[in-house]
Amino acid sequence: MITPMKKLTVICLESSKKETLNTLSAMEVLHVLPLKTPGGDELNRAKRELSHIQKALDSIPEKAPKHKNKVFENIAGEGREVITEIHSLLKRRKEAYSVISSVSYELNRFQPFNEFSPVQIALLDSHGIFVRLYEAEKGKKIEAESGAVVKYFGKNANGHCYAVFSRGEAPAKVSNAHEMTLPPESLRELRVQLKNANEEIAYCESRLQDFMAAKGEVKKEWIQAADDLILSEASSGMIEGASVSMIQGFCPEPRLEEIRAAAQKFGWGLKVEDPSDGDMVPTLLKYRKISKPMQFLYDLIGIAPGYKEVDVSVSFLLFFTLFFAMIVGDAVYGVLFLALTLLARKKWPKADSSGFLFMGIMSVATIIWGIMSANYLGFSPAVLDITTYTVVPEGIRKALLWLRDSDNTKLFCFSIGVTHLTVAHIWNLILKIKEKSLTALAQIGWLCTTWVMFFMAGFMVLGRALPSFTLQLFLVGVALLLLFRVPFRELKENWISIPMLVLDLVTNFVDVISYIRLFAVGMSGLAIAQAFNSILAPLFGSIPGTLAAVLILFMVHALNVALCLMGVAVHAVRLNTLEFSNHIELQWSGQAFSPLAKHKGR
Numbered sequence: 001m002i003t004p005m006k007k008l009t010v011i012c013l014e015s016s017k018k019e020t021l022n023t024l025s026a027m028e029v030l031h032v033l034p035l036k037t038p039g040g041d042e043l044n045r046a047k048r049e050l051s052h053i054q055k056a057l058d059s060i061p062e063k064a065p066k067h068k069n070k071v072f073e074n075i076a077g078e079g080r081e082v083i084t085e086i087h088s089l090l091k092r093r094k095e096a097y098s099v100i101s102s103v104s105y106e107l108n109r110f111q112p113f114n115e116f117s118p119v120q121i122a123l124l125d126s127h128g129i130f131v132r133l134y135e136a137e138k139g140k141k142i143e144a145e146s147g148a149v150v151k152y153f154g155k156n157a158n159g160h161c162y163a164v165f166s167r168g169e170a171p172a173k174v175s176n177a178h179e180m181t182l183p184p185e186s187l188r189e190l191r192v193q194l195k196n197a198n199e200e201i202a203y204c205e206s207r208l209q210d211f212m213a214a215k216g217e218v219k220k221e222w223i224q225a226a227d228d229l230i231l232s233e234a235s236s237g238m239i240e241g242a243s244v245s246m247i248q249g250f251c252p253e254p255r256l257e258e259i260r261a262a263a264q265k266f267g268w269g270l271k272v273e274d275p276s277d278g279d280m281v282p283t284l285l286k287y288r289k290i291s292k293p294m295q296f297l298y299d300l301i302g303i304a305p306g307y308k309e310v311d312v313s314v315s316f317l318l319f320f321t322l323f324f325a326m327i328v329g330d331a332v333y334g335v336l337f338l339a340l341t342l343l344a345r346k347k348w349p350k351a352d353s354s355g356f357l358f359m360g361i362m363s364v365a366t367i368i369w370g371i372m373s374a375n376y377l378g379f380s381p382a383v384l385d386i387t388t389y390t391v392v393p394e395g396i397r398k399a400l401l402w403l404r405d406s407d408n409t410k411l412f413c414f415s416i417g418v419t420h421l422t423v424a425h426i427w428n429l430i431l432k433i434k435e436k437s438l439t440a441l442a443q444i445g446w447l448c449t450t451w452v453m454f455f456m457a458g459f460m461v462l463g464r465a466l467p468s469f470t471l472q473l474f475l476v477g478v479a480l481l482l483l484f485r486v487p488f489r490e491l492k493e494n495w496i497s498i499p500m501l502v503l504d505l506v507t508n509f510v511d512v513i514s515y516i517r518l519f520a521v522g523m524s525g526l527a528i529a530q531a532f533n534s535i536l537a538p539l540f541g542s543i544p545g546t547l548a549a550v551l552i553l554f555m556v557h558a559l560n561v562a563l564c565l566m567g568v569a570v571h572a573v574r575l576n577t578l579e580f581s582n583h584i585e586l587q588w589s590g591q592a593f594s595p596l597a598k599h600k601g602r
Contacts, residue, residue, distance in 0.1 A: 002311050003284040003593075004253040007033075007276075009246060011269030017238065017245045021231050021596070023266060028597040029259055030249040031282045034237030046232040050225040056086040057218050060211050079217035086211060086218075093204040099197040103190050106183045109135075112154030112161040117186040128169070134162045134177035141176060148172035227598040234596055250275065252284055252593070281307035283590035291317055293358035301573060304590030310427065312586060316576050319420055321365045323572035328564045329522045330529070331370025332377045336561075338363035372400055377557060378529025407462050409519050414461075417515030418454035420575070422447060424583035441484040446508070446583070448477030453509040461516070478505075511579045518575075521567040525560050532556045 012020040148166040166172035263270040291313035432440030458464035539545035
């Protein structure tokens with residue numbers, strides 16, 4: 001259920017603006033709507049401060065490396081002192097990496113010359129003895145003027161390395177080579193610098209590991225900085241003038257009395273109004289017990305219905321559960337999911353229950369579907385096939401055997417599709433009737449054409465005969481869509497909807513057909529398991545073979561589980577958020593209700 005919202009304008013004295021924001025943030029009741037674009041020096045300072053602390057927090061390792069056995073030092077001092085020292089270490093480490101980069105470059109270039117001293121080369125210059133180092137590209141022969149001695153020293157990344165020795169007033173002229181600029185220090189000194197830089201980095205890394213003991217203090221500083229940023233952003237979005245300040249936002253209607261009581265207590269001016277059509281009203285979903293698991297899925301994939309859209313949580317959960325079970329399809333996988341869910345719940349008993357409840361439902365549904373289809377890691381042992389039990393009613397036994405036929409499974413998928421889309425159009429029909437709109441008749445038209453597409457899917461894919469009334473049902477549906485799809489007063493502006501109806505009907509057929517993906521993806525997982533079971537069966541004749549087969553099967557099923565979950569993420573979500581949502585005219589355009597609030601756990 002989407003919680004109704006009210007648009008609020010709160011007016012306070014400019015001198016009490018900070019106290020007002022603190023009070024509102026403590027109440028967690030107002031989704032702020034900036035009255036002007038947030039900005040200014042205070043907001044920029046808050047952003048820089050949070051970024052500064054975030055960098056320090058990110059630099060503290062989560063855990064020490066296995067080779068580090070020393071006990072962490074109990075870092076003394078407040079969080080601010082710790083942050084200052086961390087940034088000092090980061091600066092030292094950055095400088096050391098810079099030294100390593102530059103020194104390594106020089107060492108790699110001059111490595112073929114083994115050892116030399118730029119100072120000694122300069123001293124020789126003063127006595128008329130010249131030593132110059134050169135790089136020559138591969139395939140080019142270095143040439144020096146008469147009297148000079150050329151000695152080859154090897155290769156570096158740029159080519160061949162030479163030293164040219166000469167005497168006289170100036171160095172010998174050399175062609176087909178590039179003179180190398182000498183480093184300021186000798187290679188021996190560069191190696192010492194490289195060693196010192198590596199030791200500096202090792203010290204900084206070790207010291208940062210010591211700060212694991214102070215991570216809680218740094219986290220407190222981060223929370224304080226994050227809260228300051230939240231309040232600064234809200235403050236900079238307020239309008240000020242005549243010694244008063246004004247903030248605007250949206251409040252859930254059931255909590256309106258709380259803010260009215262606060263306004264009376266603190267002397268605020270308060271204006272309450274209904275949201276206008278142009279307002280970006282946030283969506284606050286109030287979950288019922290039956291739809292509570294959807295909170296986890298909505299948060300996971302980051303969607304929310306718009307404020308004026310419908311809440312399809314219950315329908316979404318029911319069909320998603322069926323899609324999940326059909327795509328995964330293996331009873332053993334379901335047992336594995338359920339066991340992991342129960343273990344996770346035991347480990348994190350205080351965590352939000354919606355995720356555990358969601359996975360519990362998905363796991364049980366998968367187990368039930370796996371039992372119905374007799375799928376246990378790709379095997380179908382007779383002892384676990386419930387259709388062989390006499391206690392199972394004959395009607396259920398026949399239904400299960402009917403469903404195990406591939407053509408019948410495809411028909412079942414099409415039936416799920418037409419049912420899913422029918423729910424969407426009936427839902428829309430009820431909404432249009434409540435709005436007293438003639439476009440409600442267009443929903444009847446969509447119902448007619450959707451069922452025609454179902455009959456067409458059975459005919460084209462499965463070779464089933466079309467019902468005798470198919471053409472009449474299609475013509476009635478098209479007529480209703482042509483006449484009532486767009487209100488008469490809007491027909492002049494939206495005339496394009498008439499020729500577009502042809503494409504929409506094709507899309508309607510594709511939407512029904514697309515539900516066959518439940519069969520295809522589910523069967524692919526079963527086929528992978530069965531194929532490897534068959535391939536590895538001969539290995540079970542010996543102990544080494546059995547061990548090898550078990551190991552391979554473990555890896556195969558781990559991969560299969562991953563592929564199944566990927567299929568759920570792609571196909572089960574898509575069928576609800578695209579095919580179904582398009583038919584119910586749901587765009588998932590919602591912005592989640594996010595009240596002005598400070599971080600928890602300070």
